[in-house]
Amino acid sequence: MEETKGQDSRPYHHGDLRRALIGAARQLLEREGAAAMSLRAVAREAGVSPAAPYHHFKDKAELLEAVAEEGWTMLSRLLAEAAASSDPEDRLVPVLIAYVHFARDRPALYRVMYDSARELADLPSSARSGDDTAFAKVRASLNARGAQASDTEVELAMTAAWCAAHGLAEMAGFKQFDHLKAELGGETAFLAAVLRTMGLYRKPPAAA
Amino acid sequence: MEETKGQDSRPYHHGDLRRALIGAARQLLEREGAAAMSLRAVAREAGVSPAAPYHHFKDKAELLEAVAEEGWTMLSRLLAEAAASSDPEDRLVPVLIAYVHFARDRPALYRVMYDSARELADLPSSARSGDDTAFAKVRASLNARGAQASDTEVELAMTAAWCAAHGLAEMAGFKQFDHLKAELGGETAFLAAVLRTMGLYRKPPAAA
């Protein structure tokens, strides 16, 4: 099972090519963008032949799905950390800012994740089940501030928060906002100010 | 200058191929998505040879820029209409909903527009100059409700509104929100409720 890995020669069998391919794809997305992330480029990046990935993924779409899945897992972990290290009563903005930073720093990966979420009736399983997930954290932040809110109100607030995070994540890099960022004293202050302007810094108003 | 157009034969010279190519590209984007919009496909759609576009655009990127530009013009017109047909004191939500509808109904075109805006230090000229533009309308809506606001506050509110519209536009089609839409009585009610939950239905709070 365990092959000996010489320092200078790669073994014929990779060991964990599936994981390596997902990692290579993620790296390519982050480093060179969506257009550069072909199946052949991923195989090249992982140091295997163009045909090797087909032993682990049915086709390119299946690899992309796996990349998205791993992305949601990474994001969930980051949001959980942001939630854990902030005031239980005021977690929403820190959690959303963590979301925005993640997406802003890896736009191509984030877009793959977005595209995968778009197709599903529910969230990706990596972001869905259990407590340690992206959306559980957002929901918990909302519950912390609106104990008396109805299910629909919480759902609406979740939606608003998610949309706001998505919009902000994709726009935060726009040069149009550079002077505003400078004026407000940096990127994070800018993000917080926009979220506050959106009213997401306090209890959602009574239902629509 | 004016060539006679037989009913059954296309003239050798097109007449206004530049505009036709932009239109064909837009149609392809709307009908079949970004992946289907190659330069060759655009030429095919317009009924000319693959080389013809090069008499009007330096390369594919230049055509895409022109498509984006036209998109921003279309959007500005729609927002102007939405603004014109709503209460001057309560224009923000109708204008944002018009934005969301536009983008939601043409996701691939909208993405081309977004990508073109992303690169610019300022907005595309079609959305920038004059009063009859997308962003002038949003700004006017904000001014109508916060007469005493500082420039920075208005700028922040603009940013928040734009981010919210972008986020909502891209997420509105998610299946995850279907039951919420049903519960609230339709798509438009859903959009309005989310925007209200975001706090964009009233004067922005005092500056950050």
Next chain:
DNA sequence: TGTACATCAGTGAACGCGCGTTCACTGATGTAC
């Protein structure tokens, strides 16, 4: 412990494809005389 063999994860060459772009060309148009 040693050998035969099934399994499986790799290889590398090849396929057909559509792409963006270039090129030498040709047909239509508009203008000068």
Next chain:
DNA sequence: TGTACATCAGTGAACGCGCGTTCACTGATGTAC
């Protein structure tokens, strides 16, 4: 009004490219005896 010619917007064939995917193969691994 008619003809010669420059201009320009088309054509169609060709280029090289990288892509996703398939195929027959081969080398390594793990297991049964």
